[in-house]
Amino acid sequence: VTLAANIPFTGSYLMEFYRQRNGITSQGLDLDYIFIPESGVDVGQTIEAATYHFESQPYDDNIIRDMGTKVGYMKAANAAEYMGYNHLDLRGAKNLTVRASSGAQGGRLLVKMGPANNPTAATTIATLTVSNTGGWDSFQDFNVPVNEDVISQMHGQSLYFVIDDSSNTFLYDIQSFQFNKAPFYGADVDKDINPNTYTTKNTGGSASYGIYHFKDPGYSQYDRGFISYGGVDVRNAKSVTVSYKKWASGSLHVEPTLGGRSLGSTQINTAFGVTSTVTIPLSYGAERPDYGMAPKGFSLVIKDGELTDFDIYNIKFNKN
Numbered sequence: 001v002t003l004a005a006n007i008p009f010t011g012s013y014l015m016e017f018y019r020q021r022n023g024i025t026s027q028g029l030d031l032d033y034i035f036i037p038e039s040g041v042d043v044g045q046t047i048e049a050a051t052y053h054f055e056s057q058p059y060d061d062n063i064i065r066d067m068g069t070k071v072g073y074m075k076a077a078n079a080a081e082y083m084g085y086n087h088l089d090l091r092g093a094k095n096l097t098v099r100a101s102s103g104a105q106g107g108r109l110l111v112k113m114g115p116a117n118n119p120t121a122a123t124t125i126a127t128l129t130v131s132n133t134g135g136w137d138s139f140q141d142f143n144v145p146v147n148e149d150v151i152s153q154m155h156g157q158s159l160y161f162v163i164d165d166s167s168n169t170f171l172y173d174i175q176s177f178q179f180n181k182a183p184f185y186g187a188d189v190d191k192d193i194n195p196n197t198y199t200t201k202n203t204g205g206s207a208s209y210g211i212y213h214f215k216d217p218g219y220s221q222y223d224r225g226f227i228s229y230g231g232v233d234v235r236n237a238k239s240v241t242v243s244y245k246k247w248a249s250g251s252l253h254v255e256p257t258l259g260g261r262s263l264g265s266t267q268i269n270t271a272f273g274v275t276s277t278v279t280i281p282l283s284y285g286a287e288r289p290d291y292g293m294a295p296k297g298f299s300l301v302i303k304d305g306e307l308t309d310f311d312i313y314n315i316k317f318n319k320n
Helices: 148-153
Strands: 018-021 024-027 071-074 082-085 095-102 107-114 123-130 135-145 158-164 172-180 200-202 225-232 239-246 252-258 266-268 275-281 296-303 310-318
Touching (some): 095 107, 123 135, 123 148, 225 310, 252 275, 266 275, 296 310
Antiparallel strands (some): 071 172, 082 158, 095 135, 107 158, 200 225, 225 296, 239 275
């Protein structure tokens, strides 16, 4: 017995079975068991990207190529190119993890659901940005929430990965993907934060080759050097690591803040001119999923270091 695809898998149902013999229908049937497939059977499963069922350019290996362990040559010129997957049951999914790489600038990937081989009629369930990972074979996980309502409504239709670009340059490779039921937090955890992407600063010094002579401008704790970044989602983080170099003698304190709340502080006494790293355990609940539902502004504050020039090379929040 096959149930119609649009029957809701909630509530109670009365199932009556009949048998027909010689044109005569009678009620009653001996059954060993009834099997109803579980909703969302493909959620939580790692799906290899190269197992796609259709693509926009099947006769052009220079636009989307099955490379066995990954899908490469992903670029788009005059139209959005795509690859698609059939018969995935994704009900109950709350987020998507795509394992991808890029030795170039990276780019946007649209994730859609809709009828097969018709992406214009499909509905977007997520938009993912793949950044440069340091090489085409250096894969990283990129995470994004998905639209649960659309997934439920589009059940039984096709899944699309659409290249949202028209530059005609290779953007990224995709190795695998996985839909997950657990809500996703911490999109910026375990990723490098480029110091040059700050939104505001009060360094008390001058910029030096894109890194910072980052000096406490005054003696008062209310007049401290800082560098700030826009909203970052670092929920689930347990620590933050800062790569730096001191250019003068003396000690200083480094204090990360999130949403205006201190996450802890540590003293630095490393030698002059030596590139070093310091990992600061987070003492406030940035690791708690209930710490707000939106990304928070992040700042790195330098205090008690009036005589110390300080360059920042990298910042990273860590899960462990």
